Amino acid sequence: MPVLQRMTIKDKLIFIIMLGCVTGLMLAGTAFIVWERSASRDNLVRVLSTRAAILAENCKSSLAFQDPKDAENILKALHVDPSLVSGTIFNDKNERFATYYRDSSIKKVTPAEFKKVIVTFNNDFLLVSSPIILDNAITGTICLQSDLNFLHESLKHGIQIMAIVTFLSLLAVFLMSSRLQAVISKPILSLAKVAKTVSEKKDYSARALKHGSDEVGLLIDSFNEMLEQIQHRDLELVNAKEMLEERVEERTSELTSANEQLTKEIDVRKKTEGQLRRAEENYRTQFEGAMDAIFVTDAETGILTDCNPAATRLVGREKSELIGQHERILHPPKSLVGEYSKTFKEHLAEKQGETLEDEIVTKTGKVKDVAIKASLIEVRGKRFMQGNFRDITESKKAEAFKTQLLEQLASANQELKDFAYVVSHDLKAPLRGIKTIADWITTDYADKLDNDGKEQLSLLANRVDRMHNLIDGILQYSRIGRMEEEKVQIDLNKLVPEIIDMLAPPENITITIEKELPYIECEQTRITQVFQNLLSNAIKYMDKPKGQIKVGCVEENNFWKFNVTDNGPGIDEKYFEKIFKIFQTLAPRDEFESTGIGLTVVKKIVELYKGKVWVESKVGEGTTFFFTLPKQKTGAEKNEEHLQTSAVG
Amino acid sequence: MRIRVYNLIVLTLVLFAAALAAETQTDSEANREYQIKAAFLYNFIKFVDWPGETSASDKPIIIGIIGKDPFGGAFEPMKDKTAKDKKVIVKWFKGLDELEKSSQMDKSGKHPQIDDIRECNLLFICRSEKEKLKETLDLLKDRSVLTVADMQGFLEAGGIINFVIEENKVGFEINITVAKKAKLEIRSNLLRLAKRIVGEDAAKKP
Numbered sequence: 001m002p003v004l005q006r007m008t009i010k011d012k013l014i015f016i017i018m019l020g021c022v023t024g025l026m027l028a029g030t031a032f033i034v035w036e037r038s039a040s041r042d043n044l045v046r047v048l049s050t051r052a053a054i055l056a057e058n059c060k061s062s063l064a065f066q067d068p069k070d071a072e073n074i075l076k077a078l079h080v081d082p083s084l085v086s087g088t089i090f091n092d093k094n095e096r097f098a099t100y101y102r103d104s105s106i107k108k109v110t111p112a113e114f115k116k117v118i119v120t121f122n123n124d125f126l127l128v129s130s131p132i133i134l135d136n137a138i139t140g141t142i143c144l145q146s147d148l149n150f151l152h153e154s155l156k157h158g159i160q161i162m163a164i165v166t167f168l169s170l171l172a173v174f175l176m177s178s179r180l181q182a183v184i185s186k187p188i189l190s191l192a193k194v195a196k197t198v199s200e201k202k203d204y205s206a207r208a209l210k211h212g213s214d215e216v217g218l219l220i221d222s223f224n225e226m227l228e229q230i231q232h233r234d235l236e237l238v239n240a241k242e243m244l245e246e247r248v249e250e251r252t253s254e255l256t257s258a259n260e261q262l263t264k265e266i267d268v269r270k271k272t273e274g275q276l277r278r279a280e281e282n283y284r285t286q287f288e289g290a291m292d293a294i295f296v297t298d299a300e301t302g303i304l305t306d307c308n309p310a311a312t313r314l315v316g317r318e319k320s321e322l323i324g325q326h327e328r329i330l331h332p333p334k335s336l337v338g339e340y341s342k343t344f345k346e347h348l349a350e351k352q353g354e355t356l357e358d359e360i361v362t363k364t365g366k367v368k369d370v371a372i373k374a375s376l377i378e379v380r381g382k383r384f385m386q387g388n389f390r391d392i393t394e395s396k397k398a399e400a401f402k403t404q405l406l407e408q409l410a411s412a413n414q415e416l417k418d419f420a421y422v423v424s425h426d427l428k429a430p431l432r433g434i435k436t437i438a439d440w441i442t443t444d445y446a447d448k449l450d451n452d453g454k455e456q457l458s459l460l461a462n463r464v465d466r467m468h469n470l471i472d473g474i475l476q477y478s479r480i481g482r483m484e485e486e487k488v489q490i491d492l493n494k495l496v497p498e499i500i501d502m503l504a505p506p507e508n509i510t511i512t513i514e515k516e517l518p519y520i521e522c523e524q525t526r527i528t529q530v531f532q533n534l535l536s537n538a539i540k541y542m543d544k545p546k547g548q549i550k551v552g553c554v555e556e557n558n559f560w561k562f563n564v565t566d567n568g569p570g571i572d573e574k575y576f577e578k579i580f581k582i583f584q585t586l587a588p589r590d591e592f593e594s595t596g597i598g599l600t601v602v603k604k605i606v607e608l609y610k611g612k613v614w615v616e617s618k619v620g621e622g623t624t625f626f627f628t629l630p631k632q633k634t635g636a637e638k639n640e641e642h643l644q645t646s647a648v649g
Numbered sequence: 650m651r652i653r654v655y656n657l658i659v660l661t662l663v664l665f666a667a668a669l670a671a672e673t674q675t676d677s678e679a680n681r682e683y684q685i686k687a688a689f690l691y692n693f694i695k696f697v698d699w700p701g702e703t704s705a706s707d708k709p710i711i712i713g714i715i716g717k718d719p720f721g722g723a724f725e726p727m728k729d730k731t732a733k734d735k736k737v738i739v740k741w742f743k744g745l746d747e748l749e750k751s752s753q754m755d756k757s758g759k760h761p762q763i764d765d766i767r768e769c770n771l772l773f774i775c776r777s778e779k780e781k782l783k784e785t786l787d788l789l790k791d792r793s794v795l796t797v798a799d800m801q802g803f804l805e806a807g808g809i810i811n812f813v814i815e816e817n818k819v820g821f822e823i824n825i826t827v828a829k830k831a832k833l834e835i836r837s838n839l840l841r842l843a844k845r846i847v848g849e850d851a852a853k854k855p
Contacts, residue, residue, distance in 0.1 A: 061838030062842065067820075135731075135732055
């Protein structure tokens with residue numbers, strides 16, 4: 001069917017439908033005509049037979065009473081049917097009894113023709129015979145002959161009708177199928193169109209419209225699904241492409257940046273090389289111009305590889321004499337251990353970078369003291385020992401001299417201390433004597449002395465007391481660094497109240513301990529002196545009707561920071577330094593009995609413990625003395641036996 | 650064969666014509682005529698229905714011939730024939746005159762044959778009984794007997810079927826009124842063939 005193949009779907013559909021229709025119609029028509037023909041033949045036979053039977057019934061009396069005229073009259077009625085050609089009645093002897101002919105041309109029927117069968121079809125005629133039965137006996141036979149024009153006519157008509165019906169049906173089918181074929185062809189055509197669009201424009205977003213849920217609908221669904229997949233794939237492809245491009249770009253930019261980096265690095269390298277070269281030059285310059293003698297030795301073999309001018313000067317040899325030699329030639333035999341010098345070994349082993357002292361020997365055999373600081377350096381994968389040699393022969397001499405001086409100084413100082421102590425001690429005895437004599441004069445010559453004299457004697461006694469206190473203070477001060485006392489654990493919470501009790505402050509002054517005070521480990525006498533001095537100062541100088549003195553302590557770093565705060569007169573800032581100096585008092589001597597030693601003692605003790613002491617104050621509002629003591633482990637034991645007090649004026 | 654049949658018919662017609670023309674009936678001619686009439690008589694049975702006639706009953710159909718029998722042996726071929734599945738018996742009776750003459754009356758003053766006559770289904774009254782026609786017909790008045798004769802004025806006398814000769818052919822005429830009185834039903838096939846119909850329905854005959 002190549003013709004059918006070339007047709008469009010639309011035409012194909014129409015063609016197929018019409019072909020089917022025509023075939024059906026033809027078959028149906030043919031069947032109908034065949035059936036109709038046979039039916040009408042049957043019918044004809046039946047009609048003819050019926051007619052023959054009726055005629056037979058009517059004719060039997062004619063036969064019985066031998067009345068052929070009557071029979072012929074009856075037969076004449078046959079002319080109503082033009083298809084009936086002839087009718088013949090035979091009697092029981094098969095003699096022609098009565099006849100009817102449509103026209104004269106009709107061939108006569110002979111008994112032989114109807115005897116065999118009741119119904120005979122020959123070419124153009126149908127012959128039907130029926131016996132005439134009267135009272136169970138056959139009295140004759142009636143024989144009717146019909147032409148088949150009617151049949152032929154009906155066949156012709158049938159074919160005509162069929163042709164017309166076929167034509168009309170074809171027309172109707174054509175019209176209908178032309179319209180209805182769209183149901184099938186339209187989705188397919190639209191699908192084809194979409195497919196074409198897709199293939200031409202590469203537009204995978206196009207979708208075929210679904211018209212129904214038949215196979216074409218399924219096809220469209222599948223197509224759409226396929227398109228979707230393709231679209232998806234396409235998108236992925238595009239994405240992949242973009243990604244690839246991005247990656248290429250990225251890679252390119254990476255490469256570019258790497259290139260730049262490389263260029264930069266090369267620059268840096270160049271710069272570094274320049275720097276290195278400069279550094280090397282610098283090093284060289286330093287090396288060459290160093291004050292110290294520098295020797296470079298192969299760390300493995302101990303062979304000298306380089307040295308600077310200072311080095312040639314140090315050992316009194318030319319550089320050429322030194323290079324290639326073993327380092328041991330630099331040292332006198334006594335500083336050698338085996339092949340190598342002692343310090344070379346030590347530096348090589350564990351004392352790298354440390355300064356060791358050694359001796360060297362010059363070309364002329366002169367031995368010099370040197371300090372050697374040596375460390376390993378690595379140059380092009382090889383280890384070298386670079387040693388800086390400093391001639392310390394002179395400084396060693398100077399040091400020895402200094403030590404000697406210090407010793408002299410120390411002994412002189414000791415003598416001075418002893419002297420101060422002795423003097424102070426010895427001065428007290430005559431003072432006591434003066435005081436005693438003054439008392440005696442006052443008592444013994446009370447009536448002889450006038451008021452003036454008594455006053456002057458009392459003044460004398462007073463000055464003597466002051467002198468005494470002064471000497472006591474000096475004694476105490478000088479004793480601080482001298483006397484050794486056992487360090488014990490002291491609970492300041494106990495010690496401080498005892499000190500306050502001992503000081504017996506006037507009623508208008510209250511002394512409070514703000515916080516719990518720590519345990520400290522120190523000499524009890526000294527810590528007592530510190531608190532005693534600070535508290536007695538606060539009491540002594542209190543100018544307010546209601547004096548407030550507080551003792552507190554906070555932890556600060558590794559120190560205890562104590563404070564003694566009062567609301568007394570305060571101290572001008574410019575005196576903050578001065579007050580800690582010996583024999584310095586701010587108030588006039590006469591107003592307050594003060595030796596000017598107390599704070600000096602405090603400072604000395606605190607500094608002895610590596611602490612600090614300072615003051616903060618505002619004039620008119622009060623003063624706070626701070627001092628710090630290093631924290632020590634608080635022992636479990638508390639030694640409360642050595643509670644000593646010493647009053648300091 | 651065809652020629653023979655044709656010849657036969659022609660011969661018959663010629664014979665009939667000759668017989669009529671001659672007015673005198675030769676023996677064979679008369680014989681021939683009565684053969685036909687006998688056949689007609691036999692055939693009448695088939696076209697007439699008697700009251701109460703059922704095929705179940707075994708009563709034979711009796712054809713009576715009264716008077717001087719003109720048939721001769723015309724009934725011979727019909728012997729032991731059946732009609733309507735019944736035996737057909739032909740009985741001959743003497744004329745009433747003769748019966749009266751023969752003093753074989755029974756106690757009621759009647760001849761025993763009278764009853765037999767009355768029992769007939771069909772009674773052919775011969776010409777010999779023309780004088781006693783009325784009596785004969787009266788005898789059968791209350792019976793369903795198809796009376797047949799071949800004499801002029803038979804129908805008017807109260808007979809039912811009368812043979813006539815027309816165009817040298819045996820025909821018959823019928824009195825329907827009498828037939829109806831006798832409760833006999835004559836089929837239309839037969840009526841159609843009648844040359845003349847007398848009676849109430851006579852007008853209907855074209």
